[in-house]
Amino acid sequence: MADSENTIPSLVASAWRTAPPVLRRFAYWVWSIGFVAVTLSVIADARNWWNGLQFTTNIIAELVCGMVALPVALVIIARLAEYQVKELEQARLKTRYAAALQQMTGSAQITNDYLQELVQEVASSTNTFVAAAWVVDGSLTDPEGALESAHLLQAQMESQQWLFYERVMIPLRIEGNQLRVLLSERVNNGEQTSERLRFERLWHNLESALRHQKVTMAAGYQEFARGVPTAHRAVRLRDAALNHLRSVDQLQRYCAELAAFATPALEG
Structure with missing residues (x-):
């Protein structure tokens, strides 16, 4: 069933309602002249005033038709053409969005x-x-094992490892920002969609998790860089290691949610 707002009568009515007042006054003025011209032409035809004036009658007929058609072209046909262009733009936007x-x-x-x-x-x-x-x-239950694993954790938290995170996230950020722009265009075109809010929430969570990951890695690296693990520092070191694990896990979960975003969006 066609959308009631996109039927020809509704588009014609909408075109007339939204036309500039000066254009509507012009249409009334031209149609009034055309009506008078039609009335006079009918009277002249009934009284045989057109004998030998075939060329003149053709000119008058064309002028009357023009008076009727000109406002229609300016108000209604222009609006229908605008609607067609908008439909084509929306179709292209949907194609770009899907890609x-x-x-x-x-x-x-x-x-x-x-x-x-x-x-x-x-x-x-x-x-x-x-x-x-x-x-x-x-x-410590295993000092040598603690020292070896501490060195490994420290290496996983160093600044070079963070740069690796940044490089991995670059393609995702490029594609994500492009998708955000297209979602904004869809909303600006009047589409009622909840995808933009959902994606913005996912994107915000991912960026927040990435910033938190950087802070956690820096704090953990500094903690492990203070020296050999000891019983006195064991609690702080364990907390730093667990916080690092939680931050990486959280980043991965948000990334997985972002990857799963496409399934309902494409089906919709």
Whole structure:
């Protein structure tokens, strides 16, 4: 069933309502002259005033037709043409949006796969450190294991590793920002969609998690750089390691949600 707002009668009525007042006054004025001309022409035709004036009658007929058609062309046909252009633009926008959505989803999936591997690595080193740095009778259960895993965790939190995060996120940011622009265009074109708010929430969560990851890595690196793990520092080191693991896991979960964003969006 056609949308009641997109039928020809509704478009004609809308075109007339939204036409500038000066244009509507012009239409009334031209139609009034045309009506008078038609009336006089009918009277003249009934009284045979047109004998031998075939050329003149043709000119008058064309002028009357022009008086009727000109306002219609200015007000209604122009609006119908504008509507057609808008429909074409919306179709192109949907095509661009679908392509951008697929590209962003691919980038998000690649980033998510990398983060999943990273979560496993960080979880392994964190679990090893937590087990080795457990304090029993005032000393670490496995000092050598704690030192080895501490060095590994420190390497996972250094600034070079953070730059690696940034490089991994670059493609996702490019595709995501492009998708945000297209979502804004859809809203500006009058589309009623909840996808923009949902995507903005996901994007905000991902960016916040990335900023939190940077702060957590810097704090953890400084904590592990203070020296050899000891029983006195064991609690702070374990907290730093666990916070790092939680931040990486949170970043991966938000990235997975962003990768899954395409499924309902494409179906919609």
